[in-house]
Amino acid sequence: MLFDLSADQKDLQARARALAAEVIAPRAAGVDRAEQYPWDNVKALTEAGFMGMTVPKEYGGPGRSYLDTVLVIEEMAAACGVTGRIVVEGNMGAISAIMSYGSDAQKKLGAEHVLEGDKLAICITEPDAGSAATQMTTRADKRGDTFILNGKKHWITGGGVSRLHLIFARVFDEDGTELGIGGFLADKDKSDGLIIGTREPTMGLRGIPETEVIFQDLEVPASMALLPPSGYKRGFADLMSAYNAQRVGAGTVAMGVAAGAYRHALAFAGEREQFGRPIAEFQGLQWMLADMSVQLEAARSLIYRAAASAEGPNGPFPDVTLAAQAKIMASEMAIKVTTDALQVFGARGYSRNFPMERMQRDARMFTIGGGTAQILRTVVASRILERKLPQTREGHLRLAEKENASRLAAE
Numbered sequence: 144m145l146f147d148l149s150a151d152q153k154d155l156q157a158r159a160r161a162l163a164a165e166v167i168a169p170r171a172a173g174v175d176r177a178e179q180y181p182w183d184n185v186k187a188l189t190e191a192g193f194m195g196m197t198v199p200k201e202y203g204g205p206g207r208s209y210l211d212t213v214l215v216i217e218e219m220a221a222a223c224g225v226t227g228r229i230v231v232e233g234n235m236g237a238i239s240a241i242m243s244y245g246s247d248a249q250k251k252l253g254a255e256h257v258l259e260g261d262k263l264a265i266c267i268t269e270p271d272a273g274s275a276a277t278q279m280t281t282r283a284d285k286r287g288d289t290f291i292l293n294g295k296k297h298w299i300t301g302g303g304v305s306r307l308h309l310i311f312a313r314v315f316d317e318d319g320t321e322l323g324i325g326g327f328l329a330d331k332d333k334s335d336g337l338i339i340g341t342r343e344p345t346m347g348l349r350g351i352p353e354t355e356v357i358f359q360d361l362e363v364p365a366s367m368a369l370l371p372p373s374g375y376k377r378g379f380a381d382l383m384s385a386y387n388a389q390r391v392g393a394g395t396v397a398m399g400v401a402a403g404a405y406r407h408a409l410a411f412a413g414e415r416e417q418f419g420r421p422i423a424e425f426q427g428l429q430w431m432l433a434d435m436s437v438q439l440e441a442a443r444s445l446i447y448r449a450a451a452s453a454e455g456p457n458g459p460f461p462d463v464t465l466a467a468q469a470k471i472m473a474s475e476m477a478i479k480v481t482t483d484a485l486q487v488f489g490a491r492g493y494s495r496n497f498p499m500e501r502m503q504r505d506a507r508m509f510t511i512g513g514g515t516a517q518i519l520r521t522v523v524a525s526r527i528l529e530r531k532l533p534q535t536r537e538g539h540l541r542l543a544e545k546e547n548a549s550r551l552a553a554e
């Protein structure tokens with residue numbers, strides 16, 4: 144086996160599975176129906192030590208790895224996708240950037256929030272800058288020792304329930320010079336200019352709000368600017384490097400939801416009888432279940448490998464290519480596996496009285512959020528071809544002209 148989990152990891156996984164079975168699973172349908180953030184689940188996760196797992200010991204956490212975190216996310220997501228997503232943002236993404244790039248004060252603040260159960264919000268996407276994230280227009284203007292933020296983000300997970308926000312913005316110096324992209328930390332409860340806008344009515348994962356977040360002359364002290372190590376000019380790249388951890392987390396939620404659906408389908412196939420025998424005796428279903436297991440194992444291996452890459456020489460975050468490959472595989476697998484699992488249930492799969500229709504709705508998001516499956520294929524292609532692949536017409540033309548010029552010079 145590629146990943147022989149340690150005794151400690153197996154114990155962590157067993158503890159997560161027990162909490163998921165006893166506490167999280169019985170609440171999952173209610174969370175979906177109520178469309179309310181599951182604060183009682185957050186309390187259970189916090190008490191179990193599943194929020195802030197990646198916070199280093201010197202900041203009060205247990206300093207666990209991303210692979211450890213993935214084990215917990217899978218178990219939670221198998222029971223409740225929303226709870227899986229809470230564990231992601233309680234351990235990865237914004238908190239990863241803060242714990243790697245932040246000042247001592249920022250690290251203390253970030254650690255305090257996640258260890259108390261605050262799932263941080265990461266604010267990248269804008270109405271006119273989704274896949275084209277580098278075209279964001281939210282700006283942070285330096286005024287003495289404060290930055291003034293103006294702009295609008297949308298589809299922000301946890302809008303209205305998350306307290307600490309990591310905001311990506313275009314940074315301008317006092318004289319109006321554009322410096323690049325940086326990150327800014329703001330606590331919703333202590334910031335007048337951070338306004339929660341409209342909530343999106345979503346297909347799945349309904350217990351976690353997706354909202355607009357608007358910045359109206361939001362004042363962020365310079366001490367709360369998260370300075371990327373390569374400076375603002377390459378700030379986007381540095382911030383996205385940290386985001387690769389959350390990409391693995393999002394892929395894990397997809398994989399966990401699929402694993403949950405598969406477990407239900409396997410059990411149901413053994414119980415349900417037609418033609419006087421369990422439906423598991425029919426080869427048509429046996430092969431569907433076999434395919435589901437193959438796809439799940441493949442996705443799990445990629446996820447584990449991507450998570451473990453953070454421990455390698457190119458850490459402290461998961462490798463960009465492995466993270467993208469894992470999320471593509473897991474997100475597309477989850478759509479297929481949850482669809483097939485629903486099919487195994489027949490009409491019961493289509494009923495809102497059974498979990499399969501919720502799981503299928505919950506799985507649908509992951510080829511979109513966290514970088515679409517198309518964009519991630521471009522990320523992978525750029526790395527395997529070792530080429531810049533600009534997506535704007537201007538960028539594409541510039542590259543073509545440069546390549547033509549060097550070809551002519553060589554002839």
Ligand SMILES: CC(C)(COP(=O)(O)OP(=O)(O)OC[C@H]1O[C@@H](n2cnc3c(N)ncnc32)[C@H](O)[C@@H]1OP(=O)(O)O)[C@@H](O)C(=O)NCCC(=O)NCCSC(=O)CCS(=O)O
Nearest residue numbers: 267274275276277379380383384389393463512513514534
């Ligand atoms: C990166 C893109 C925005 C493509 O846009 P561009 O073509 O304008 O930019 P690039 O030249 O490709 O990239 C600029 C710079 O950044 C580096 N980069 C980009 N992505 C990464 C990464 N993941 N890890 C490390 N470095 C990265 C890139 O190499 C360039 O640096 P160099 O010039 O080469 O040195 C676009 O591909 C993209 O990623 N769009 C998706 C945006 C996205 O993922 N949004 C997520 C929002 S949060 C969310 O959805 C939460 C949901 S969840 O459940 O997690």
Ligand SMILES: Cc1cc2nc3c(=O)[nH]c(=O)nc-3n(C[C@H](O)[C@H](O)[C@H](O)COP(=O)(O)OP(=O)(O)OC[C@H]3O[C@@H](n4cnc5c(N)ncnc54)[C@H](O)[C@@H]3O)c2cc1C
Nearest residue numbers: 265266267268273274298299300508512513514515517534
């Ligand atoms: C449930 C959910 C939660 C989210 N949470 C967050 C969050 O917490 N924080 C945050 O910042 N964002 C969040 N997002 C936003 C998410 O990151 C964006 O939706 C995503 O990056 C895509 O942007 P878009 O929706 O604007 O699609 P668009 O970029 O408009 O894309 C539309 C279609 O065109 C395709 N496309 C676009 N450009 C290209 C290209 N160059 N090549 C090939 N195909 C292309 C896309 O793949 C897609 O199919 C969330 C989204 C969802 C659904």
